[in-house]
Amino acid sequence: MDLTKLSASLHDCQRCQLSTGRTQVVFGTGNPQASIMFVGEAPGFYEDREGIPFVGAAGKLLTELLQSIGLERSDIYIANVIKCRPPNNRDPLPDEIDTCKPFLLQQIALIQPKLVCTLGNFATQTLLEKKVGITKVRGQVIQLKHFVLFPLLHPAAALHQGNLRVPLKEDFQKLKTVLEQMSKTPFLPNASSPPTLSTSKAPSKEVPADPPTQMNLF
Numbered sequence: 001m002d003l004t005k006l007s008a009s010l011h012d013c014q015r016c017q018l019s020t021g022r023t024q025v026v027f028g029t030g031n032p033q034a035s036i037m038f039v040g041e042a043p044g045f046y047e048d049r050e051g052i053p054f055v056g057a058a059g060k061l062l063t064e065l066l067q068s069i070g071l072e073r074s075d076i077y078i079a080n081v082i083k084c085r086p087p088n089n090r091d092p093l094p095d096e097i098d099t100c101k102p103f104l105l106q107q108i109a110l111i112q113p114k115l116v117c118t119l120g121n122f123a124t125q126t127l128l129e130k131k132v133g134i135t136k137v138r139g140q141v142i143q144l145k146h147f148v149l150f151p152l153l154h155p156a157a158a159l160h161q162g163n164l165r166v167p168l169k170e171d172f173q174k175l176k177t178v179l180e181q182m183s184k185t186p187f188l189p190n191a192s193s194p195p196t197l198s199t200s201k202a203p204s205k206e207v208p209a210d211p212p213t214q215m216n217l218f
């Protein structure tokens, strides 16, 4: 299985109710060999229309933030936890996350990024497998079994709440430092082999199997 085949296999996905309201499945985009991956929540109006994650206002802000630390969209891979737009951009439901999560985990297993930046609560809680608020964990470097997790505020939240813009920018500056540190420091002590992932409906525990540990990069 490669990313193209995985994407094709989801083209006509009807595993959950979101299939009835979507225009198309929004699988993910970017560099399939990227060492940095960003994970958002779910496609919105523009993403549903274009079939590409983060092409609306939040996407423009994300692109600017990436550029502020010397990254282009083509340097990274971007996907969402949920691949189909929820009606009226409502929050994803737990069963929708459970249904779609295995495909995110498969994307991660195929791309094998060193660092995964989760944007907002849903992506962070999905990969951390813990109900923790994004404002508590944002900007922390968390070692999971196969990659380092770096949770960030969701750019859409910063668009709605102006007071979140500065912390989001600060976290991107920290991300720059983390990337510099990671390029010098050996890490991923447990990552001897890529994760084996299932595509069953049950939420997979494989990627974050070990308890997360706070990395001592600073």
Ligand code: URA
Residues within 6 Å of the ligand: 040, 041, 042, 043, 044, 047, 052, 053, 054, 055, 056, 058, 059, 080, 156
């Ligand atoms: N918000 C997300 O979480 N994902 C998108 O693709 C767009 C907005």
